[in-house]
Amino acid sequence: MKITVLFIFLFISSFQVYGQSETEEGRNAFILDSLKKAYFDGGEKNLDLLNKLLAKEQNPDTLLKYGNILLQKSSKDSLFSNLYAAHLQIGNAYKLKGNLSEGLANYFIALKYAEKYENNEDIGKIFVAIADTYSASENSQNAIIYYRKSIEILENGNDSIGLGSAIFNAGDEYLNMGKLDSALLFTERSQQIFERVNFPLGEAYCLGNLGMIFAKYGNNSIAEDRINQAIEILEKYADYYAIAVYLNFMSSIYLEKGEEAMALSYSQQSLDLAKKYGLKEQISESNLLLSKIYEQSGNAPKALESYKQYILYRDSVNNIQAVQEIANLRTDYEVSQKQVEVDSLEKEALISQLKEKRQQLIIYAVLFVLLFVILVAIMTYRRYRFEKETKLIIEKEKNRSEELLLNILPEETAEELKNDGKVMAKRIDSVTVLFTDFKSFTAISENISPEKLVESIDFYFKEFDRITTKYGLEKIKTIGDSYMCAGGLPIQNKTHPKDVILAAKEMMAFVNQELKNDLMHFEMRIGIHTGPIVAGIVGIKKWQYDIWGDTVNIASRMETNSVEGKINMSETTYELIKDEFECEYRGSIDVKNRGIWKMYFLKES
Known part of the structure; x- marks a missing residue:
């Protein structure tokens, strides 16, 4: 449940992690359209206008396009602050598109420019972006190092929202690592900051994560109370995705403890909410959890039914339209066969025409299957190259961090610092x-x-x-x-x-x-x-x-x-x-x- 780094820089009035209310989306769309109109109506040379446009844009392809425009315009005059902003937004675009290696590379370039014009607040924020990227690639060790660097810098600035977000994300990383004491300490500190600046949505995420932490400690009553408080706030901001996630987490905790009734109640609430607001990913996850609950309680028919729903919505999320089209072609072919049998007494010309149509359908189906297989092979190869490149970059950065640490500390002391944070x-x-x-x-x-x-x-x-x-x-x-x-x-x-x-x-x-x-x-x-x-x-x-x-x-x-x-x-x-x-x-x-x-x-x- 990370607070996205985009939010730290582009704070509007709600988190951009899980979506906004219709009113908020409409307001942002209106502002974005107005900025684009002003830019293309003669504001191409106004870099401040271009920065504002980038700050509102959320589409990764458009973000990449305007980020490169800002980069080209800023490079001519060596405007370090704009070069920083350009590489930051390009890094954000690549991260949203799932290209973590390119995102990380641009974040480090942005860091170089922030250091040149000595803006500690921007340095602290780019550290959060780097940490979030390492977290997304499951490199918790480097993520914690950069979260701590960002906190150290942001503590000396005036951006309380940015500081609270960095501390929250570090606590969330400790939670993922299973270090509950550290997770509790960081999350409670983040909550205090959000309370001080009167930021309810930030408090809601803190309450939700505190609920997950207390649940892992075994304090179910406190966990349930914290998550219910979080849900009450999140409902006001129409952040139903986060609500569904927290409900499913509570269900998983009760399932591990063998309390199937409570697990079923929470999971069903999550499913109902996801269906109401069309959250397909959470519909899929809730059905998967329900299938496990029914299986554990011995209700095999219900377990199978929920698992089928999980597969159905999972495929919907993955957009496998091509498979459905192949199925339609196969259906057409079978219908044409039946039609030949029914009309077997028709004239020879009509029979020949039906055979020709059937053969065409078979050819089209085969061609479509071949095209689909080629596309899958290309995507698989590109995915393989992406993972290989990402692993090389992450491994190189990990080795560099290890060498630097061992150069200043004994190996035993360095291991203690990495494992315990002190x-x-x-x-x-x-x-x-x-x-x-x-x-x-x-x-x-x-x-x-x-x-x-x-x-x-x-x-x-x-x-x-x-x-x-x-x-x-x-x-x-x-x-x-x-x-x-x-x-x-x-x-x-x-x-x-x-x-x-x-x-x-x-x-x-x-x-x-x-x-x-x-x-x-x-x-x-x-x-x-x-x-x-x-x-x-x-x-x-x-x-x-x-x-x-x-x-x-x-x-x-x-x-x-x-x-x-x-x-x-x-x-x-x-x-x-x-x-x-x-x-x-x-x-x-x-x-x-x-x-x-x-x-x-x-x-x-």
């Missing part, structure tokens, strides 16, 4: 933390170009990244010329002190080597300490995996109290590695709020 901070009892620092970095940086300085730092830190990966360590961050990493997280292990010592030795050996290029050579000191930490990510923008605690502070003090070319460690780390590595005691320091700490140098081997 990451809980974790305490880890034993982690070994390493800090590095280059000698006289500030003084050296004042005497060389910034480009050469960055190139030199990059040369060393790339090798440090390789070494941390080699020994299973987690890079935490770099601060200027300081490099920080840790072992034993996010997955705990018992070898992290040894792993960090081996990595430290390899880092020191790399820095001490003689360079054969013109990069800057530095002297480096290293500090190491082992202890408990708290790990996680904070904030909602530019996520970074980080660690906190006294262990981090003490490791930093070990580094500042080391000397160039030496690896300095705390007594805690020394006790864990002394049987495998030779060390020498080198004194102690007073760590603020932590007392006196003994320090050891790792001897060179």
Whole structure:
């Protein structure tokens, strides 16, 4: 039950998801005709008029036509806002026609133009369009990512309807994923926004979805109350499609619980409503549900009758007129055969004439069947190509999102973020933390170009990244010329002190080597300490995996109290590695709020 992205941009006075009342349709048709007349009567150069025309148009073919006109006119003058609007409407047209890959491609182009003229509200809305398209292609992971991006931006703007719609759609996606707690949280928040801006139709969709959520929780009385409230509002807006959907949902819930009587009541209400207003798709769905109810209750004749009605209306919705015409041809042929038998005593000329007619009918029928088969084959092939192209685009975008996420977060943390939408901070009892620092970095940086300085730092830190990966360590961050990493997280292990010592030795050996290029050579000191930490990510923008605690502070003090070319460690780390590595005691320091700490140098081997 998504609120369509078209509604967010082209808000008139009702949702365009399920239709409008006759009065509303008539008013919109009158406005659209007036705009077209004004445009073709001399307003071709008025881009504002063309934008208004696009805002009212709902036919995808016409929307595509005028969208391309706006695109051509705007490209000449590089009008970013109009280029954004043109690609948005072209994307909407393709999405309405079922071409999700083309729709998505145009939405991303529209996003590029919105970013160029720095309109956060338009950026937030195009994120909703992208999220809705991923949702339609059943890629819930990417849909949630873009819903969250849109909410983050729209929260800082003035478009309450757009914000409420984005939050509602995210809640609906969580409902489809079976994450009821998140679905409830987002839907209730959307309802509060719609109530604040006095938007009853938005409240109705929230109430309907809350009913579905409570039903899945098993709270049938609350679910029924919410859906009945939604239906009461939807009836005022003549949104009978949505009413029929909610009634069928309640029927399915009661059917799963084995309460056939209640299931039958709700499904029959949906069917009656759909028949009254000619909603063929819902007539078909209601009959299918009724057939399941009758089958479960043991009423086989009723089940068969409802299933036949389901097939009948399903075929009507799919518009299989060609099959009916073939049936008519076959009937004509059979009638002609009977006529030959009845008139067998007629003159030979009349018999020949009837045979000729029969043969013509057979030829026409065969030709028609062949044409129908060819059309079906073409449509099937085009559908296959469309699905293949869509899957390639979606898979490419999914892989890109995965790579970006894994580049900034550990794999375990990234999985938790994708599954739960957040990451809980974790305490880890034993982690070994390493800090590095280059000698006289500030003084050296004042005497060389910034480009050469960055190139030199990059040369060393790339090798440090390789070494941390080699020994299973987690890079935490770099601060200027300081490099920080840790072992034993996010997955705990018992070898992290040894792993960090081996990595430290390899880092020191790399820095001490003689360079054969013109990069800057530095002297480096290293500090190491082992202890408990708290790990996680904070904030909602530019996520970074980080660690906190006294262990981090003490490791930093070990580094500042080391000397160039030496690896300095705390007594805690020394006790864990002394049987495998030779060390020498080198004194102690007073760590603020932590007392006196003994320090050891790792001897060179």
